[in-house]
Amino acid sequence: MADNALGRFLRARREATPPPDRHRRRTPGLRRGELADRAGISVEYLTRLERGTDRSPSGQVLTSLAEALDLTADERVHLYRLIKADQTCAPPAPSPLRPTVLKMLEALEPTAACVLNATSDVLASTERFRQISGLDDEPNLVRFAFSTEAKALYPDWPQIANDRAASLRAAADLGDHAATALAFELSITAGAPFTTRYEAASSLPPTTGTERWGPRLLAFETLLLPGDTEYRLIAYFSQH
Numbered sequence: 001m002a003d004n005a006l007g008r009f010l011r012a013r014r015e016a017t018p019p020p021d022r023h024r025r026r027t028p029g030l031r032r033g034e035l036a037d038r039a040g041i042s043v044e045y046l047t048r049l050e051r052g053t054d055r056s057p058s059g060q061v062l063t064s065l066a067e068a069l070d071l072t073a074d075e076r077v078h079l080y081r082l083i084k085a086d087q088t089c090a091p092p093a094p095s096p097l098r099p100t101v102l103k104m105l106e107a108l109e110p111t112a113a114c115v116l117n118a119t120s121d122v123l124a125s126t127e128r129f130r131q132i133s134g135l136d137d138e139p140n141l142v143r144f145a146f147s148t149e150a151k152a153l154y155p156d157w158p159q160i161a162n163d164r165a166a167s168l169r170a171a172a173d174l175g176d177h178a179a180t181a182l183a184f185e186l187s188i189t190a191g192a193p194f195t196t197r198y199e200a201a202s203s204l205p206p207t208t209g210t211e212r213w214g215p216r217l218l219a220f221e222t223l224l225l226p227g228d229t230e231y232r233l234i235a236y237f238s239q240h
Contacts, residue, residue, distance in 0.1 A: 004052030005173030
């Protein structure tokens with residue numbers, strides 16, 4: 001598991017959880033003792049989990065922490081996968097896109113749609129997506145999001161940048177080496193606008209919602225494609 005990803009995720013979610021008294025505090029979210037009480041574990045054990053000195057919590061502990069942190073269904077799956085990533089020696093080789101996936105993209109024309117891998121490389125897309133996405137010769141959504149062109153294209157650039165950075169962080173935390181390499185690249189080429197968002201990512205990016213690309217308001221839906229690789233199809237629909 002990359003860089004104590006489990007501990008970082010638990011701490012980020014703890015600090016993002018509103019405290020019971022709602023009073024102003026010097027530190028955000030729940031204190032360790034408050035989360036430990038909610039989850040029925042000791043403060044010492046929670047400290048070990050957050051610091052990465054214990055990376056093998058039981059299923060019962062994970063369930064208790066998920067309940068105490070009020071994790072969404074997607075976040076619970078992500079928590080489980082963080083544990084599994086720590087036990088995996090090497091990721092499987094990426095698989096080529098199945099012909100049926102390419103046929104599905106053809107059937108979606110003239111809808112803007114694309115297929116991405118875990119690092120948000122665009123593996124295939126519809127003609128409409130290529131027309132309005134602004135990517136041109138840039139094949140990666142995260143790298144594009146931190147370009148000058150993206151800031152001009154996205155009226156709500158700060159939120160889109162947050163979501164793209166969170167997506168990359170989630171992939172890196174699951175041990176995706178390409179995601180880790182891209183994060184290192186962007187920490188240099190994009191600097192603080194990327195690194196502050198990447199380090200602060202405390203939740204998974206949305207799989208449905210809206211984004212504004214130039215004058216267009218687009219609703220999007222994400223479908224995870226079955227198989228051994230982390231491929232997902234995103235379709236964007238114009239809102240009138």
